[in-house]
Amino acid sequence: MRQVKLGLWGPMVSEVCFGSLAISPLQGRVTEAEGASVLRYALEQGVNWIDTAEIYDNYAQIAAAIKGYPDVRIISKAYSVTALEMRQSIEKARTALNRETLDFFLLHEQESALTLKGHTEAWEELLRAKEKGIVRWIGISTHAVAGVRAGALQPGLDVIHPILNYQGLGIIDGNLPDMLEAISFAAELGIGIYAMKIFGGGHLTHDPKKAVDFVRCIPGVQAMALGMSSREEVDYNLLLLSGKDIPTHLRDKVRHRERKLYIADWCQGCGNCLEACPQGALRLNERVAVVDNEACVLCGYCGRVCPHFCLKIV
Template structure:
């Protein structure tokens, strides 16, 4: 597995970051023990960092998987707004992951300078935590061009985790070219970049080679988070990056696994899912309705549904 450096002063990590949303309770594709087994298999293949978030609710799963793998680095993220909330998020992660020092911690889903201003208390706490050695590298995740540009100007920011794919799917406020320009600006000043939603939430799996080649062609992007929930998916992605031929039987197991957001018929139409959807993919027509083309299968809607109506299947 090829190793890369995140930005001018960042960590040495594998080109693939294990996206753990796919094995978390938020998506529910696998059991906790199955997720642990997949993570350990990925470590054996050379993947040495994991992307998670507080809302994924899988710190315990990751803590179990990394026993005996001290080299594995972990990125987590939080929606914290105030300094007090961020202190709580950091201590929760340290305790649940059994690590005194966190590798990476990000503000989750920042959209613009205005959003960051609203979370500045949390950002100041991240800066203090970095100075105190509680966390090594700090940054933001974002689905927005404005988020990348504003994040790049934050004092002390080390890494940005933007949505990026060759069709620009999931960018909430601009074009693909505008996102590339923003990423170029951030990378020129030394910030590390690792991409998310490389396959557009499953919409681009018909040509995975093109999806990977696109990310690799962007000089300012060093790595990418890929969601995986089986050994077959780990093998498939590693073969893609090594540009080796993928056996037909493995292609059948992985490449053609289509997923969608399922909305149960007992939906009450409360609208909470619509409020949290970062893509604007949900609307209310007495009950919740999804625009499949806009949905990137993040599953964030499911966490707020009081009736457990939404699930990635």
């Protein structure tokens, strides 16, 4: 698999980062053991880094999958605001993943300079952890153009994980040209960039080659995180990236698998999911949550905050 350097001072990694949200309890598509098996299969094929987050609640799953792969790199993220919260998030990851040193740790879903300012204590704790050698590289994930621009100017930042696809789906401010301009700005500063949601949460899977080629052609974007929950998806994506022919049976099995956000009929209309959705894809209609499928990118964050377990990616 093609190896890339993540920014000017980042490590060499595979072009594909395994996006573990797809095998996490947040999406509930596979069991913990099944997900670990898929992840291990991806590692056997040459994928050598994994994207996760505290919110995904799958550290134990990853720890089980990476046994025998001491060199695999792991990126995690947290919503921590205070220094104490960040210390706790870092220690939770170190303990659960059985790692003395974490490769990457990011502030999760930063939207702007104002958001980053509100997380100043947490960021300063990340800087201290980096100085102590507890974390090697630090950064942010973001669905916002302003988040990329603010992150690029954040002292000590090494990597940005932005939403990026050829239709600009999921960008919560601005548009695709704005996002490309912000990414170019960050790349000129030497920051490592790996894209998320290149298939637009499943909306762009009708032309996966176009989606992959678009991201690959953007200067400054070195890699991409791909969510995969089956061996077939691993095989399909790696063949796609290698430029090799994809067998018809494999193409049909993977591309015809449509997913959606399911909202159970026992929804109580509490509205928690609306606040948790970064895309504004949910609303209440007659005190029941409904989803705008065009806006939903199938992240599953809404399901985490539902007290009645009404929401699930299926």
